[in-house]
Amino acid sequence: MNISSRGGLAALCVLLATVGCASRSAGRNPNMASDASMEKRADALEERNQQLREELRRKEAEVEQSFAAVTRAEDAAQLGSLGCAGATPSASPARGLPRSGAVHAKLALQRQSYRVTTSFTPARTVGTWKVSQGTCQVASP
Amino acid sequence: MRAASRWSAMGLVAWTGLMGCASDPRARMMALEQENARLTQATQAADEAVRASAEYSEELQSPAKAGNTFSLYYAPATLEQAASRMVPYRMPGRDFHSKLAGDIVVERLTDFRPLSRNRLACRAHLRGDNVRYTGKVPSFAKGQVRDFERAVAAGAVADLEVQLTLEGSSVQARAQAVQARFNSKEGAGYERQLTDEMNQRALRLPLVFDLSIQGTSATPRRLMVTGNHVIVTYTP
Secondary structure, eight states: OOHHHHHHHHHHHHHHHHHHHHHHHHHHOSOHHHHHHHHHHHHHHHHHHHHHHHHHHHHHHHHHHHHHHHHHHHHHTTOSOOSEEEEEETTSOOOSOOOTTOEEEEEEOSSOEEEEEEEEOOOEEETTEEEEEEEEEEEOO | OHHHHHHHHHHHHHHHHHHHHHOOHHHHHHHHHHHHHHHHHHHHHHHHHHHHHHHHHHHHHOGGGGTTOEEEEEOHHHHHHHHHTSOSEEEEGGGTOTTEEEEEEEEEEEEEEEETTTEEEEEEEEEEEEEEEOSOOOGGGHHHHHHHHHHHHHOEEEEEEEEEEEETTEEEEEEEEEEEEESSGGGTTOHHHHHHHIIIIITSSOEEEEOOOTTOOOEEEEEEEOSSOEEEEEEO
């Protein structure tokens, strides 16, 4: 087979593939106009997604900044290293804090369940907060 | 040379034609819609994280803004200590892979570290106990299977990222294995497989912590992870 006949064969293959493809598309969707309109909507959505990706990148940077800022604010309020503790604003009546020994978290796994209780010390004032330090205990009933 | 370049050009034309053919507009639209939903959700979650941080920061500066709420604080060391009371935790091997007999034991959870967007990082130390692969294995692959079984028995360490989400009075902790390393070198090459199996099976469902407080009607209204603590704020 010489080069030009091989070229002709390849062209025929491409033609057949293209025709096959077109006929499959037509078979799937008799309304070519609807495909074109969907392509248009997809283009618009692709553009919107690109904008959203950029927006998300900006927001993720913002999230990291606010994570660092809130950690600094916690440190500044002297609440940076509480271990296990309950805290209320010192101006408010301390209501609702769990009593020492009251269950305040439960976890049921497939083969075991656990209950978390805390023994609290009397509240002391830390800056503008009342803090009851505690010792968390995990028990399996 | 010219013939070769003509062939390349034709190949390119055919490839381009076939790729164009392959991109069904409905499939493309569906993929874009899924991406749009994921991006929208992630953007909203980011907004919510910034909003919650700002609210808590304001309360820290002006406690009056916290009203009559109270908060429970848990430092990473406290969480690690609490987790140490829940291990060793034994799971059937089939929770990791449908053809795995024996048990996988979580021996320790360590290195708890707060991350942004209400996430925690931690490290799970696992080992297999009497683990056997029960699937059919062609004879040429039996050695590899034995290597894998020995590697599981010698243990692995998985780095997890746990997303905490407050839902009603519960916290859902959805863990994802970021990477896993076997303790023995026989496991080299199976790390990706272990990570994927963990994510698809053992970690598929979130852990649910019920945060209702015994003897009170206080309800959790915010969950916050800072660089220091996991904080649950309650309304009495």
